[in-house]
Amino acid sequence: MTTQDTRSTQSAEGTDSGESADGAHVTIIGAGLGGLTLARVLHVHGIPATVYEAEASPTARAQGGMLDIHDYNGQLALETAGLTDEFRDLILEGREAIRVLGPDGTLLFDKADDGTGVRPEVLRGELRRMLLDSLPAGTVRWGHKVSGTRTLGAGRHEVTFSDGTTVVTSLLVGADGAWSRVRPLLTAATPEYVGMSFVETYLFDSDTRHPASAKAVGGGSLFALTPGRGILAHRESGGTLHTYVMLSESREWFAGIDFTDPAAVTARIAKEFDGWAPELTALITDGETAPVLRPLNALPVGHRWDRVPGVTLLGDAAHLSVPNGEGANLAMYDGAELGKALAARPEDVEGALAEYEQAMFTRGAEAAAEGTELHELLYGDKTPHSLIAMFTGGEGDDQTP
Numbered sequence: 001m002t003t004q005d006t007r008s009t010q011s012a013e014g015t016d017s018g019e020s021a022d023g024a025h026v027t028i029i030g031a032g033l034g035g036l037t038l039a040r041v042l043h044v045h046g047i048p049a050t051v052y053e054a055e056a057s058p059t060a061r062a063q064g065g066m067l068d069i070h071d072y073n074g075q076l077a078l079e080t081a082g083l084t085d086e087f088r089d090l091i092l093e094g095r096e097a098i099r100v101l102g103p104d105g106t107l108l109f110d111k112a113d114d115g116t117g118v119r120p121e122v123l124r125g126e127l128r129r130m131l132l133d134s135l136p137a138g139t140v141r142w143g144h145k146v147s148g149t150r151t152l153g154a155g156r157h158e159v160t161f162s163d164g165t166t167v168v169t170s171l172l173v174g175a176d177g178a179w180s181r182v183r184p185l186l187t188a189a190t191p192e193y194v195g196m197s198f199v200e201t202y203l204f205d206s207d208t209r210h211p212a213s214a215k216a217v218g219g220g221s222l223f224a225l226t227p228g229r230g231i232l233a234h235r236e237s238g239g240t241l242h243t244y245v246m247l248s249e250s251r252e253w254f255a256g257i258d259f260t261d262p263a264a265v266t267a268r269i270a271k272e273f274d275g276w277a278p279e280l281t282a283l284i285t286d287g288e289t290a291p292v293l294r295p296l297n298a299l300p301v302g303h304r305w306d307r308v309p310g311v312t313l314l315g316d317a318a319h320l321s322v323p324n325g326e327g328a329n330l331a332m333y334d335g336a337e338l339g340k341a342l343a344a345r346p347e348d349v350e351g352a353l354a355e356y357e358q359a360m361f362t363r364g365a366e367a368a369a370e371g372t373e374l375h376e377l378l379y380g381d382k383t384p385h386s387l388i389a390m391f392t393g394g395e396g397d398d399q400t401p
């Protein structure tokens with residue numbers, strides 16, 4: 001690689017020289033699935049990288065949520081990372097089952113997991129742990145929250161952390177998600193609210209403590225949707241039911257609810273589901289953790305930028321979309337593709353970045369457009385019939401948000 005990595009960390013006390021300035025070092029911001037996949041693929045090819053992550057430690061935040069990993073992107077990325085066997089060990093069997101219920105609890109669609117599905121489900125936290133374990137010790141610098149970035153010219157960039165320290169790099173990758181601090185180096189685009197949010201709840205040991213809700217959710221995913229309102233739930237490991245309550249409401253509407261008061265949130269959200277079957281509303285009212293608000297935002301579909309030397313983006317930082325079951329898969333795929341491109345053209349980093357970006361723009365735009373269609377099928381005026389038609393009519397497979 002011809003780029004000179006001139007990393008140096010300035011502390012308040014003076015210069016804390018970073019690691020080797022050996023001319024082949026990639027600076028990645030964000031230890032999500034995308035950034036870690038990139039770091040792993042670079043490692044496989046002998047290219048050193050440092051990942052700066054805002055969170056204080058690998059366990060600082062629950063990484064809950066099940067992800068179905070697709071054979072056309074997420075699984076390919078893990079293969080490139082040389083982690084297919086480790087990934088297979090994480091698969092939760094039987095979780096590809098799907099049920100669609102009406103608000104009164106009527107079963108509208110039921111598909112068992114017969115073992116022929118191609119979208120195995122794993123826990124996000126376990127996938128992240130697997131990627132972390134595959135990296136050399138010290139690759140991830142925890143507790144490094146980026147507060148700003150600036151161009152120094154000639155492909156070099158300075159990254160400033162919230163404690164005032166800085167790093168200068170000649171190859172910077174923003175893998176820092178929806179509110180990327182690296183993105184402004186490339187584009188002025190920012191995510192916008194898409195008009196709906198999820199409220200997240202958990203029920204534990206559901207088979208013994210919440211049997212009616214456990215039965216309603218079944219072995220995999222539950223969809224109980226009406227236009228503008230819905231309950232989506234997954235059975236995770238150990239009888240844990242993880243629910244996303246969907247509400248098409250404005251930011252202001254949610255701002256009127258005090259999310260520091262879990263009981264008030266539960267009561268207010270449950271009120272929106274008055275008259276729904278008790279086994280469904282219990283997924284809200286019996287929640288055993290404080291409900292968490294997840295506002296949904298997206299970048300413009302087809303968002304792209306002109307090449308800027310020495311910096312690029314991947315995953316949500318590049319193409320945040322309405323939830324479409326692809327985001328984590330695409331982030332890992334971007335990471336793997338970027339890693340491969342850099343390994344293939346060590347003497348032409350700019351060529352590698354340009355090639356990576358062109359393909360990434362296309363797949364990000366396609367996924368976002370498909371995501372918008374899926375969004376309409378799931379949450380639009382014709383749900384749940386549009387959703388059932390998708391499951392039965394071959395318009396798509398089991399796609400979860």
Ligand SMILES: Cc1cc2nc3c(=O)[nH]c(=O)nc-3n(C[C@H](O)[C@H](O)[C@H](O)COP(=O)(O)OP(=O)(O)OC[C@H]3O[C@@H](n4cnc5c(N)ncnc54)[C@H](O)[C@@H]3O)c2cc1C
Nearest residue numbers: 030032033034054146176177315316326327328329331401
């Ligand atoms: C409710 C919900 C459900 C979803 N379900 C699915 C699903 O089922 N399947 C699927 O494929 N996708 C799903 N997605 C989308 C998926 O979560 C994202 O697309 C995916 O996590 C993007 O990965 P990433 O690595 O690009 O970013 P992230 O996972 O967001 O990781 C970014 C990392 O950067 C760190 N970071 C952020 N800012 C800074 C900073 N300033 N300095 C340093 N570090 C920073 C963060 O702490 C984080 O670790 C869902 C999204 C939501 C909101």
